[in-house]
Amino acid sequence: MKIVLDVSGGDHAPQATVAGAVQAARELGVEVVLAGDEQMVRAELAKHNAAGLRLPIVHAPEVIDMTDHAGQAARRKKASPVAVGLRMVRDKEAEAFVSAGHSGATMAGAVLIVGRVPGIERPCLAAPFPSVGGNLIVADVGATTDCKPEYLVQFAHMTSLYAQRVMGIHNPRVALLANGEEATKGDKLVQETHALLQGSTLNFVGNAEPKDALAGDVVDVLITDGFVGNLFLKQAEAVAKFATVLAKRTLVPRLFWRVTLGLLPTALLVALGRSRGRVALAGLIGGPALLAAVAAPLAGLRTVLDYRAGGGAPLLGVNGVVIIAHGKSDAVAVANAIRRAKEAVEGGLVAAITDADQHVQISATLAA
C-alpha cells in the first residue's frame, strides 16, 4: 500500500512529518511517499535510520501557507505537496493522501482534483471526539458550512459507513446534534433532517444534546453542519482552556488552605514529637507535590480533548482516501493519521460509499 504524506504541512513540519512517516513505515509496513522539496526531505530523512523502509520522495517544492486562499491554493500551486499528492490519488498511483497542513486547501483541493463520489452532493469532515464512554465521531466539522437536509443525510450515511468499516463499530447509533431531544427542537435544518433520517435505513436514535453526545453511551455518530460542527469542537477547546485558567486562579486564594491541609499530617507529627527542622523539609517537598496533584486532572482534560490522538479526520465523499491531521500534530499524531489512512483503504471505505447499493439507499432516502 502506498500512502502520500504532505511533508511540508503542519506546525512542526518537516521534523514531525518525516519522523511520523518513518515510524509508520516501520510499524505498519506501508510505503509512505514523502511529498515535499526533495533536498529538504532528503536532509530531514538523513537524521533517521530508515534502512529497508519504503520511503520514496516526490519532489513538490511549493509550499501552501496558512494565509493562502483555501479554494485556490491547490489550483495555483500545482507543485505543492497537496496538489501533487492528490493527483497521485486521482491517478491511482497512491491509495491515500495525508496532510497536517492548511485543511481548507486540502479539502478544496480534494474536491477539485480527486473529485466527489458520484451521487454525493458535498463532502464532510468526520472528526473523532472524546466522550465519557469512548470515542464519538462528529461530522461535519468544517468541510461544508451551509447545508441542506439532503447533505446531512448523506453525511450520516457516509459517517456511519466510516464508523463500521474503519472504527469497527457494529450498527453505529446515529444522532443529530440539537438543543433538545424532541423532534421539534433545533433549527429548520435539524427538524427537516430529523424527518428524513427517521425514514432512512440508518440506526437513527434521534436528536442528541451535547451532554448526551459526550456521555458516549447513546451515540456513536453525531451529525451536524460544518459551521455548527466546527463551533462544537472550538467551544470544547475554549472551555477546556478556560477551565485551566480558572483552576490556576482559584488556586491562589485557596493556596493557604491547601498548604495548611497538606501539611496537617506533618503538623500533627510535630505536635506529637516536636521536630522543627523536619517540618521545613516536609513543607519543601509536600507543597510542590500538592500543586502537581491539583494540576494533573486539568492537563489530562486538554490532552483528551486534543484530537491528535484520534488519528486525524477523513474527508468523506471524495473519490479517494484523504486524511486531515491536526495542524499541531507531532510525529506520533502523523503516524496515527497514516495508520488511519491505511485502515480506511483496507476497510474499502471509498468503495462502500461509491457502492451502487449504498448509493441507491442514499438516493432512496433523499427521494422519501
Place this chain on the structure above:
Amino acid sequence: MKIVLDVSGGDHAPQATVAGAVQAARELGVEVVLAGDEQMVRAELAKHNAAGLRLPIVHAPEVIDMTDHAGQAARRKKASPVAVGLRMVRDKEAEAFVSAGHSGATMAGAVLIVGRVPGIERPCLAAPFPSVGGNLIVADVGATTDCKPEYLVQFAHMTSLYAQRVMGIHNPRVALLANGEEATKGDKLVQETHALLQGSTLNFVGNAEPKDALAGDVVDVLITDGFVGNLFLKQAEAVAKFATVLAKRTLVPRLFWRVTLGLLPTALLVALGRSRGRVALAGLIGGPALLAAVAAPLAGLRTVLDYRAGGGAPLLGVNGVVIIAHGKSDAVAVANAIRRAKEAVEGGLVAAITDADQHVQISATLAA
C-alpha cells in the same frame, strides 16, 4: 417598583421562589407580587418573617408543566402565573415579570401578551456567560431559532443597549460568534450579518471564535442565532461535566502516585525519626485532604459555568421587562433575577429600545 414573580416556576418552587422574593423585598426595597396558587403561596410565606415587606399575592392557580407546549401554554392556561404576570406588565400594573419556570412558555407568552417593541422583528434572550476577564453577554441563546441577518443586527443593538444600561458597560464591544476571525468565516447568515454590522453605529469588533469570546478581554456582547447560542451554552455545560467525570477517572490510576507523593513528607520524617503509629495517622488525615484539593478546581468550574449567578437572562425586544431565570434557581438566584429586573427597569431599558432615535438607527442599519 412592582415586580411580579412566578412562584410556581422552577425546579425548587415554591420554596426557592418565595424565599428569593422575601430576600429581594428586604434587600432591594421593591414590591414583589407573588403569582401562584394563593393557599400554596400563603402557606410557604408563613415560613418566613416577612413583616413590613411588600409581598402581595395574586391568585394564579394553574400550573405550566415542562411538558406543556411552549407556544400554547400561556394562551391556554390563562390563570397561570405566566399569563397573569405578563398581563399585569402589559396593563402597566407591574414593571417587570420574573420566572424560573418553562422558559419557552414565558418567551412565547411575552410576545403574545406583552407584545414586541414596534419595529423589532424578533425577540432575543441575552444570557450572562462567564469569561476569564469577567462576564460576557451572549444573545440569542434560544428565543429565535431561525434567523435572518436583520434579526441578528437588531439583537446586537438591543443587547448592546442592555450592556450599557443594565450591566454598566461603556461602549460595549460587539462580536459575531464564528469559527474564525476573518469576515469570510461562518455560514451565510454570519457573513451577511458581518457586512451589516460593519456598516452600523455599533462598536463592532468583528467575528469572535469561542476561545476569544471566553478570554473576556476583547468582547462584551456576543451575537448569534438562538439555535447556535443555545448549543454554545449547552456544549460548555457538557464539557464542564465531562471534565469532572474525567478528573474522577484519571484519579483512580494515579491514586497510588498521589498518595505516595502526599505521604512523602511523612515518609521522610519516619525514615529520619522511626515512628510507625504516626504514619498511619498522617495517612488517614492526608489522603482525604489531597483528594479534596484535587476536586476543588473542577467543582469551581461547574459553579462558574452555571448561569444562575448571573441573575437570569432578559428577553429583549418585548414591550416590558421579562427576566428568565434558570430552572435550577435557588433562593439566591431568584433574588438575583429580581435584582436584574429592577436594574432593567431603572435603566430604562425598554424605553431605550423603543426610543425613536434608536429605532431610526436600527432601521437605518437594516436599510443599508
